[in-house]
Amino acid sequence: MPVKSNPKIALIGNPNSGKSSLFNRLTGLSQKVGNFPGVTVEKRTGSCRLDEYITAKIIDLPGIYSIYARCNEERVAVDILGHPQHEYFPDILVFIADASNLKRNLLLFTQVKDLGVPVVLALNMLDVAEQAGIKVDVEKLHEELGVQVVPVNARSGEGLEDLKYLLSNPVKLHKPSYNVEPLAGKIITEVKEKFNIENSYQAYQFIQQGDSSTILSSEEKEYLHKLKIKHHFNSPGLQAKETIGRYKLINEIVQQATTQSQSGFRLLLSKVDKWLTHPVWGYAIFVGLLFIIFQSIFAIGNYPMHLLDEGFARATHQLQELIPDGLLNSLLTKGVLPALAGIFVFIPHLLVFYVIVALLEESGYMSRIILLMDKFMRMFGLTGRSAVPLLSNAACGVPALLASRSCSNWREKMNGIFITPLVNCSGRLPVYIILIALFVPFQTLGGLINIQGLVLLGMYFFSFIAAILSSWLLKFFTKCREQDHLLMELPYFTTPYWKDIYHIVKNNIAGFSLHAIRTVIPVSVIFWALLNFGPSEKRDQENITTYQSQLGPGQAFQHLAPDLEDSYASYIGEFIEPVIKPLGFDWPIGLAVLSSFAAREVFVGSLATIYSHEPASTSYPAYSIIERIESRINPHTDETPYALATVISLLVFYAFAMQYFNVLSRLLKNGASWWAPLLQLVYMTGLAYISAFAVYNLLS
Amino acid sequence: MKAKETERKSVADLKQGEKGIIKKLHSDSRGLKLLELGCIPGTEVSMKYKAPSGGTLCIEVFGHDLSLRAEEAKTLTLV
Numbered sequence: 001m002p003v004k005s006n007p008k009i010a011l012i013g014n015p016n017s018g019k020s021s022l023f024n025r026l027t028g029l030s031q032k033v034g035n036f037p038g039v040t041v042e043k044r045t046g047s048c049r050l051d052e053y054i055t056a057k058i059i060d061l062p063g064i065y066s067i068y069a070r071c072n073e074e075r076v077a078v079d080i081l082g083h084p085q086h087e088y089f090p091d092i093l094v095f096i097a098d099a100s101n102l103k104r105n106l107l108l109f110t111q112v113k114d115l116g117v118p119v120v121l122a123l124n125m126l127d128v129a130e131q132a133g134i135k136v137d138v139e140k141l142h143e144e145l146g147v148q149v150v151p152v153n154a155r156s157g158e159g160l161e162d163l164k165y166l167l168s169n170p171v172k173l174h175k176p177s178y179n180v181e182p183l184a185g186k187i188i189t190e191v192k193e194k195f196n197i198e199n200s201y202q203a204y205q206f207i208q209q210g211d212s213s214t215i216l217s218s219e220e221k222e223y224l225h226k227l228k229i230k231h232h233f234n235s236p237g238l239q240a241k242e243t244i245g246r247y248k249l250i251n252e253i254v255q256q257a258t259t260q261s262q263s264g265f266r267l268l269l270s271k272v273d274k275w276l277t278h279p280v281w282g283y284a285i286f287v288g289l290l291f292i293i294f295q296s297i298f299a300i301g302n303y304p305m306h307l308l309d310e311g312f313a314r315a316t317h318q319l320q321e322l323i324p325d326g327l328l329n330s331l332l333t334k335g336v337l338p339a340l341a342g343i344f345v346f347i348p349h350l351l352v353f354y355v356i357v358a359l360l361e362e363s364g365y366m367s368r369i370i371l372l373m374d375k376f377m378r379m380f381g382l383t384g385r386s387a388v389p390l391l392s393n394a395a396c397g398v399p400a401l402l403a404s405r406s407c408s409n410w411r412e413k414m415n416g417i418f419i420t421p422l423v424n425c426s427g428r429l430p431v432y433i434i435l436i437a438l439f440v441p442f443q444t445l446g447g448l449i450n451i452q453g454l455v456l457l458g459m460y461f462f463s464f465i466a467a468i469l470s471s472w473l474l475k476f477f478t479k480c481r482e483q484d485h486l487l488m489e490l491p492y493f494t495t496p497y498w499k500d501i502y503h504i505v506k507n508n509i510a511g512f513s514l515h516a517i518r519t520v521i522p523v524s525v526i527f528w529a530l531l532n533f534g535p536s537e538k539r540d541q542e543n544i545t546t547y548q549s550q551l552g553p554g555q556a557f558q559h560l561a562p563d564l565e566d567s568y569a570s571y572i573g574e575f576i577e578p579v580i581k582p583l584g585f586d587w588p589i590g591l592a593v594l595s596s597f598a599a600r601e602v603f604v605g606s607l608a609t610i611y612s613h614e615p616a617s618t619s620y621p622a623y624s625i626i627e628r629i630e631s632r633i634n635p636h637t638d639e640t641p642y643a644l645a646t647v648i649s650l651l652v653f654y655a656f657a658m659q660y661f662n663v664l665s666r667l668l669k670n671g672a673s674w675w676a677p678l679l680q681l682v683y684m685t686g687l688a689y690i691s692a693f694a695v696y697n698l699l700s
Numbered sequence: 701m702k703a704k705e706t707e708r709k710s711v712a713d714l715k716q717g718e719k720g721i722i723k724k725l726h727s728d729s730r731g732l733k734l735l736e737l738g739c740i741p742g743t744e745v746s747m748k749y750k751a752p753s754g755g756t757l758c759i760e761v762f763g764h765d766l767s768l769r770a771e772e773a774k775t776l777t778l779v
Contacts (some may be wrong), residue, residue: 065733065736065737066736068732069738070729070733101762101763101764102763103762104737104763104764107736150745227727235746236727236728236729236731236732237727239732240727240731240732240735243732243735243736243740244735244740244741247738247740270748273748273749273758273765274748274749277758278749293766349752367767370767371756371758371767373754374755374756375755375756376767376771378755399715486765487730487733487737487766487767487768487769487772488735488766488768489737489764489766489767490758490763490764490765490767
């Protein structure tokens with residue numbers, strides 16, 4: 001068979017075998033990878049140049065242990081590979097195998113090979129295997145399996161050229177490894193005739209899993225169903241027989257091709273694991289780790305934050321002198337720039353946070369957290385998996401919450417409305433980090449433990465407890481047949497690859513910044529307008545221009561101040577004051593909170609815009625947002641408006657408050673169930689308000 | 701002591717560090733998944749960690765570590 005100029009190449013393998021890393025390497029795309037099973041939940045495609053003439057389409061399939069699907073996302077593979085007429089049916093299949101556990105990997109390998117797809121074996125994680133004392137004889141493996149075997153390192157990129165070379169040449173089909181005919185010869189023959197197919201295993205898969213195929217028609221499914229009854233086809237029994245038979249074969253192959261020796265390194269890791277998953281010490285280590293992470297975020301982030309703040313202040317000052325006085329000057333130096341500065345001075349904190357989380361994700365520790373938390377979380381109707389999104393970013397793609405349960409539609413809907421927004425990872429931690437870095441004083445207890453880190457730890461547990469409590473409440477109202485299983489492989493700890501870490505962190509920071517810029521700029525323009533114009537617009541206009549032409553920039557603030565009280569912003573502030581006062585917010589905070597329904601991080605930007613319109617209490621770095629906040633005094637009470645009670649109240653509010661824009665876009669997307677997002681909005685805002693109110697009154 | 705020997709039947713009854721050989725498992729979907737993950741009759745299994753109160757446990761079988769719940773482990777009977 002000649003090679004096409006644009007062949008379809010599919011990647012398949014066990015979960016956590018490095019498939020996504022290989023996909024990223026081949027396509028140059030950055031799909032999320034992580035050292036825990038299930039990061040890829042749907043198929044993804046990209047393209048890869050194999051040589052001068054051939055550009056392949058690469059399809060990444062979800063990681064599975066066997067061709068037999070137990071849930072929807074596992075069905076994708078058998079649906080594609082079982083039907084040569086499927087649009088994604090590959091010309092070549094790359095099977096990526098984890099060399100440190102060949103036996104288990106080869107089960108799926110022999111299955112897909114027997115389906116009659118031309119396949120090559122990419123042998124990954126040979127370094128991990130070596131650490132575990134396993135030596136693989138690649139030549140022998142090639143002989144035993146009868147397919148091309150390429151050693152690769154999906155993370156460093158070694159062996160990739162060999163793989164590409166292999167893929168740019170035709171791949172031969174090989175005879176099946178395991179014969180299914182003795183299991184159900186008669187019925188297979190009938191199906192082969194009826195559907196006009198040659199491959200016995202493909203026919204056998206029609207019988208086993210045809211009912212969930214997206215290609216077969218309902219008449220064909222009906223036919224298969226009747227056939228199964230006619231032949232008394234015992235599906236699970238035969239599956240068990242097949243698996244055991246295949247493993248027998250695989251055992252022989254692996255014994256021929258690998259040698260196992262004792263590994264001191266593995267023993268050491270096993271000891272480490274014992275502590276990490278220990279029923280008492282495991283939790284202690286987890287909390288301790290969080291403590292250290294949160295401490296270091298603020299300890300490291302503080303100094304560069306002040307540098308950035310100063311830099312922004314200087315830039316604003318220079319810009320103000322550069323541009324002629326007037327509306328444009330005011331818009332830039334008191335509207336847009338302070339708002340952007342207000343957010344971007346916290347990039348150092350976020351950088352530390354993203355690096356540490358990426359390290360955790362890459363190391364394999366997250367799987368230990370799932371194991372550790374499962375028993376505890378199950379008491380509240382959650383699974384251990386739902387602990388991960390609270391910390392990890394990559395896990396956003398994992399349908400962590402109750403996903404594998406067979407629940408009634410209603411329960412699922414209720415979960416989606418009431419629990420998901422509490423457990424989801426929509427950047428809650430970054431927002432906490434920003435608010436804490438801004439409002440909580442940078443002080444240490446006993447010279448060692450910084451208060452900011454402690455507050456973040458407290459907020460982490462607060463949102464965690466809120467999530468499990470609400471899930472627990474819901475358990476009372478709905479009944480659900482719990483059928484999920486924890487059953488998962490515990491991946492080995494691996495040393496992180498810095499390139500991967502770099503990519504993860506870069507994507508996170510870029511994503512955060514882009515999102516911030518897109519929302520902060522328009523909001524700050526609106527805010528600036530609200531602050532500078534009032535109901536008696538004409539007078540305001542005159543005032544701005546006259547004051548600014550008469551006075552220097554520093555003085556202009558002083559004279560603008562009286563007008564602030566006549567601005568739209570101030571009127572709106574007055575209007576909402578009765579609502580926000582019980583939470584301990586003054587009107588600038590209230591306005592900023594309102595604006596943050598666009599996106600949480602906008603809050604800081606809006607606050608910075610408002611404050612740059614108020615009289616500066618310090619002279620030179622009057623443009624510095626941090627100094628402004630620290631030196632701010634409430635005119636009524638002569639106290640700082642950011643007393644502890646207000647700050648905690650604000651944080652608690654943000655633990656729950658929804659983002660209207662997200663809700664709105666969902667409303668527009670599926671208008672049919674408009675009531676669900678609305679209900680969610682009311683519920684979450686109510687929850688935010690009530691808990692902030694309670695916390696404020698408790699503390700003040 | 702003897703009574704204890706006859707009572708012990710499943711992987712869930714193994715103590716930390718103890719080993720056993722799998723005899724049988726259920727042929728429901730969970731059993732099939734266990735089978736695919738290497739819990740094949742005749743395979744040696746050892747208990748790596750186990751919470752004293754039950755709940756989750758971790759076994760070493762077939763060259764890898766599996767974490768599972770006690771009720772999942774109960775379906776794996778031992779020789």
